[in-house]
Amino acid sequence: MSRQNAQSMKPATAAKKLDVYLPATPSEFQENPTTRDELAALQSDPPQWLRDLRKNGPHPKNLVAAKLGVSISGLGRGGITEALTTEQIDALLAEAPEWLTTERASYQAVLREERRVKSLHAERDRGA
Numbered sequence: 001m002s003r004q005n006a007q008s009m010k011p012a013t014a015a016k017k018l019d020v021y022l023p024a025t026p027s028e029f030q031e032n033p034t035t036r037d038e039l040a041a042l043q044s045d046p047p048q049w050l051r052d053l054r055k056n057g058p059h060p061k062n063l064v065a066a067k068l069g070v071s072i073s074g075l076g077r078g079g080i081t082e083a084l085t086t087e088q089i090d091a092l093l094a095e096a097p098e099w100l101t102t103e104r105a106s107y108q109a110v111l112r113e114e115r116r117v118k119s120l121h122a123e124r125d126r127g128a
Helices: 011-018 025-032 037-042 048-056 063-067 070-078 086-094 098-127
Strands: none
Touching: 011 025, 011 037, 011 048, 025 063, 037 048, 063 070, 063 098, 070 098
């Protein structure tokens, strides 16, 4: 295996930076390293396949979780183990199954607590 130079990244890293699900990308993207310049070009002027993936999915778990308003762990507890399309996400939001309602409430409580703790730390740092 040849060593990649410091200016290129593995396909998985490039997919993560582009917020796309790697298995849904074209085989050429999956099989070849991406340079920083290529990544910048994809971000500034996305080709049709990238625009379609971003719009319709399938989306990686982090985006599915964000669109549903739950944590990635919450997806697992809800039985969501695969990437979902925008249509599937919209259907889940419309259906609002009990697990989703519970996980959304739980996630919001966690976020509130994180904000509270951050605020306490900021106050402490200002007083120190």
